[in-house]
Amino acid sequence: MAHEHTSSEETAVAVAPERLPDDVDVARGLTADQVAARIASGQTNDVPDRASRSVKDIIRGNVFTRINAILTVLLVIVLATGSIIDGMFGLLIVANSGIGIIQEIRAKRTLDALAIVSQAKPMVRRDGVAVAMAPKDVVLDDIIELGSGDQIVVDGEVVSSAALEVDESLLTGEADPVHKASGQQVLSGSFVAAGSGAYRATKVGGDAYAAKLAEEASKFTLVHSELRSGIDKILKFITYLMIPAGALIIFNQLFTIGLPIRPALNGMVAALVPMVPEGLVLMTSIAFAVG
Structure with missing residues (x-):
């Protein structure tokens, strides 16, 4: 019985959403020191150039x-x-x-x-202030605000949701918007169809879903x-x-x-x-x- 109880706990942990890092304040976002540390470790959204021939x-x-x-x-x-x-x-x-x-x-x-993720500037919380910045300046664990019509520039986890609905038709072909509650995942390349909220960047740069799609689609073969x-x-x-x-x-x-x-x-x-x-x-x- 003890063995079965342990297995159930492991399964629950496996399907649970990622835990928010202790040093990340959802309300204020990352500090300048935290951003600098992530840039130094290469956890940025700077996607390399596509592999087309010159x-x-x-x-x-x-x-x-x-x-x-x-x-x-x-x-x-x-x-x-x-x-x-x-x-x-x-x-x-x-x-x-x-x-x-x-x-x-x-x-x-x-x-x-070809670019699934456009150059629209997301609103990123830094030191308690929401600042519009280029997608390449987003780092891991950034808190990004979402409003109707906004584009999701990196993969992430929703941290707050007010009737947030996301259009994922460019990625999945599904025409109906998908409701996103706190703790659910959102993918780069999708759009906010309705509502508002915020999400934490969990995958940036080449690890993001849209970046992988763009790289495969634009590779010269x-x-x-x-x-x-x-x-x-x-x-x-x-x-x-x-x-x-x-x-x-x-x-x-x-x-x-x-x-x-x-x-x-x-x-x-x-x-x-x-x-x-x-x-x-x-x-x-x-x-x-x-x-």
């Missing part, structure tokens, strides 16, 4: 590709012979790179604009595509095939037919360019951009 990385990633390298080498050979017209296929380098850069920069702007993988394999195979093929063609042009070096180089490039599926790559880029 414009420089986007340009580098779309310019320095395998097909651009192949076409550039062939273009340089043609231009070295003085035949500019025969080098018009070089415009495909600009087209492929331009489409990729434009669509990825547009995606980057969308990701950078290349989605696996069977079409892209197939094209990469084709280009890799063609790269290795073009070297001996080019050598045989130039040998035939110079020693079998007896052409001068410049016409021989032009003939070699003319034979190699059709081997590169630049049209397929261009149409794929256009399809991805439209999609």
